[in-house]
Amino acid sequence: MTTPSLSIIIPTFNERDNVGPLYDALCVVPMGLDFEMVFVDDDSTDGTRDRLAEIARHDMRVRVIHRIGRRGLATAVTEGMLSTTTPYLAVIDADMQHDERVLPAMIAKLRKGGTDLVVGSRYHEGGSIGEWDKQRARVSALATKLAGLITHSDLSDPMSGFFAITREAFDGAVRDLSGQGYKILLDICASSKTPLRTQELPYRFRTRQAGESKLDALIVWEYLLLLIDKTIGHVVPARFVSFMAIGALGVLVHMSVLAMIMETARPSFAWAQAIAAGVAMVFNFFVNNVLTYRDRRLKGAAALAKGLASFVAVCSFGAVANVGIANFLFADYRYGWWLAGFAGVLVGAVWNYAASSLVTWRAR
Numbered sequence: 001m002t003t004p005s006l007s008i009i010i011p012t013f014n015e016r017d018n019v020g021p022l023y024d025a026l027c028v029v030p031m032g033l034d035f036e037m038v039f040v041d042d043d044s045t046d047g048t049r050d051r052l053a054e055i056a057r058h059d060m061r062v063r064v065i066h067r068i069g070r071r072g073l074a075t076a077v078t079e080g081m082l083s084t085t086t087p088y089l090a091v092i093d094a095d096m097q098h099d100e101r102v103l104p105a106m107i108a109k110l111r112k113g114g115t116d117l118v119v120g121s122r123y124h125e126g127g128s129i130g131e132w133d134k135q136r137a138r139v140s141a142l143a144t145k146l147a148g149l150i151t152h153s154d155l156s157d158p159m160s161g162f163f164a165i166t167r168e169a170f171d172g173a174v175r176d177l178s179g180q181g182y183k184i185l186l187d188i189c190a191s192s193k194t195p196l197r198t199q200e201l202p203y204r205f206r207t208r209q210a211g212e213s214k215l216d217a218l219i220v221w222e223y224l225l226l227l228i229d230k231t232i233g234h235v236v237p238a239r240f241v242s243f244m245a246i247g248a249l250g251v252l253v254h255m256s257v258l259a260m261i262m263e264t265a266r267p268s269f270a271w272a273q274a275i276a277a278g279v280a281m282v283f284n285f286f287v288n289n290v291l292t293y294r295d296r297r298l299k300g301a302a303a304l305a306k307g308l309a310s311f312v313a314v315c316s317f318g319a320v321a322n323v324g325i326a327n328f329l330f331a332d333y334r335y336g337w338w339l340a341g342f343a344g345v346l347v348g349a350v351w352n353y354a355a356s357s358l359v360t361w362r363a364r
Contacts, residue, residue, distance in 0.1 A: 004061070006035035006107060007084035008092060011076035014046040015094040017210035022092075023055050023062070025100050032104055033111075039094070040065045040080040042072075072295045073161070074184040078177060081170055090164040091184065096210075097130075098162040099203040106164040109199050116169035116196040119155055119185065120162035120203045127157075127202030143223060147183075150190040150230035153198055158186045162203065169196055178233060179295075180226040182219060190230045221291055242292040243353045246284055251345050254280035258341050270327045273341055277322050280345075284352075285311045285360075293361040307360050314355035315348065322348045 008026065012019060019039065026037060039052050041064060049066060056062040065083060067076065081089050088110055092098045098120060106118040122129045123144075129137060140159065147158040163185050169192065176191040177184075189196060221242075229238035258276035261267065285308050289298055298307040326344030330337055 002034045004036040004086050005033045006031060006088045006090060007081070007086040008035055008037050008090045008103070009077050009080035009084075010037060010039045010092055010094050011042070011073050011080070012039055012044060012048055012052070012094045013042045013071075014044045014048060014212070015210075016044070016046045016048045016051050018094050018096050019048060019051055020055065022094055022096055022100070023059075025096075026103075029100050030104055031107060033088075033107065036061045036063060036084070036086070038063050038065065038080045038084060040067065040076040042070065042076060043068050070295065071297070072179065073182040074177070074187055075179045075295070077184045078174065078179065082174070085167075087167045088164060089167065089170055091161065093161050095208050097206045097208055099206065102162075102201050102203045103164070105201055109201075110164055110166055114197060115199050116166050117188075117198045118164045119157060119160050119198060119200045121155070121157035121160060121200040122203065122205050123156040124200045124202040128204040130205040131207050132205075139220070146223075146227060147186050150227055151186060153189050153196065155189070155198055156200060158189060159183055160185055178226055178229040178238065180222055180229055180238060183223060183226060187226060187230075218291065218294060222294065239292055239357070240353055243288060244349065246287045246292060247349055247352075249287065250280040250284040251342070253283045254345055255341060258337065262337055269330050269337060269340075270323060272337075273323050273326050273344060276341065277344070281312060281315060282308070288356070289361075296361045298361070311356055311360045314359045315352045317348075317351060317355075321351075 010019075010022065023037065039062070041049050041052065043066065049064065052062070052064045056064055063083075065080060067079065070076075077091055088107055090103055090106065092100060092103070102120050106120065109115050109118045121127050129140070132140070143159055144157070151158060161182070161184070165188070170188065172193055173188045173191040176193075177187050178191070180187070189198075225238045225242055228241050232241075254276045257279045258272055261272040261275060262269070265272075289304070289307065298304050322344035324344075325347050326340045329343055330340035
C-alpha cells in the first residue's frame with residue numbers, strides 16, 4: 001500500500017445499508033492520486049460498524065474510528081481529519097446523497113494551487129437541491145442567509161456537507177472550531193484566521209434510498225448555537241447561553257407552580273418555594289438533556305435516573321440558596337412572593353450551570 005495523499009472523511013451513524021454502496025462507488029471514481037477512506041462512526045446500533053469492519057479487512061485503504069459517548073457530525077469530521085496526515089482532505093456524507101463523481105474535479109482544483117477550499121454546491125449554476133419540499137427549501141435558504149452573519153465568504157452553499165480542503169487551511173481553523181451541530185463547513189470558514197480562497201462545483205443532491213434521515217427540529221437549535229458561538233462565543237459560551245435560555249423557561253415554570261400553590265393550597269411560603277424549585281429543576285434537566293447537552297445526551301431509564309439524581313445533587317447548593325434567600329426576602333423584608341421567588345431563582349443559576357457541566361453532563 002502506497003502512502004495516500006487524500007483522506008476522504010465519512011461520518012456515519014446507522015448507515016449500514018449505505019456504507020457498502022458508497023465504498024463501491026468511491027473505489028471506481030478516478031481520483032488521480034492515492035487515497036484512504038476514514039469512516040467515523042458514532043456508536044451505530046444497526047450493524048454499521050460490522051459492515052465497515054468487513055470492508056476494512058479486505059481493503060487497507062479503509063479505516064474506522066469508533067466513537068463512544070460522543071455524538072455530532074462536526075466533531076466526527078474534525079476527529080477524522082485529525083487522525084490523518086494527508087495534504088488533501090475531503091468530506092462526504094455516508095447516505096449517498098452527495099455525488100462522489102465530483103470529487104476528482106474538487107481535488108484537481110486544490111492540487112492546481114491558489115485554492116484552499118472547494119465546495120460541492122447545490123445552489124451553484126448547474127446544481128440542484130433535488131426533491132426537497134418547499135418547507136425544507138425555505139429553511140435552507142434562510143439558514144444560508146444567516147450564515148452571512150459569521151462568515152464573509154461568497155459561497156452560494158456555505159451549509160454544504162460536501163467539500164475538499166487543503167491540510168494547511170484546515171490546520172489554520174481547527175483550534176477555533178466550535179464543534180456545534182452539523183455544519184462543519186460553515187464552522188471552518190468562520191474559524192479560519194484568514195479568508196479562505198474558495199471555489200464551488202455544482203452537484204445534484206440525491207434522494208436518500210436507504211436508512212433514515214438524521215435531520216430533525218433540533219438541528220435548527222444546534223445551528224443557532226453555532227451562530228451564537230461564532231458571534232459572542234469568545235465572551236459567553238454558546239452552551240451557557242442555551243442553559244440560561246432554558247433556565248428562563250424554567251423561571252416561568254417555577255413562578256407558575258409557585259403562583260398555583262400560593263393561590264390554592266396556601267402553605268407556608270418556604271414549602272411552596274421548595275416545591276416550585278423542585279418542579280423547575282426536573283424541567284430544566286430534561287430540556288437541557290435534549291438541547292444544551294445534545295452531544296452528551298443521557299439515554300435510557302437508568303442513565304436518565306442517574307443523571308437526574310446527580311443534577312439534583314449538584315444543584316442542591318443552588319436550591320438551598322434559592323429557597324433561603326427567597327424566604328428571607330419574603331419573611332423578613334416583606335417582599336412580594338413573586339419578587340422574592342424570582343430573586344431566589346437567580347442566585348442558583350450560575351452554580352447550576354457550572355456544577356451540572358462538570359458532573360451530570362461531563363465530557364467523556
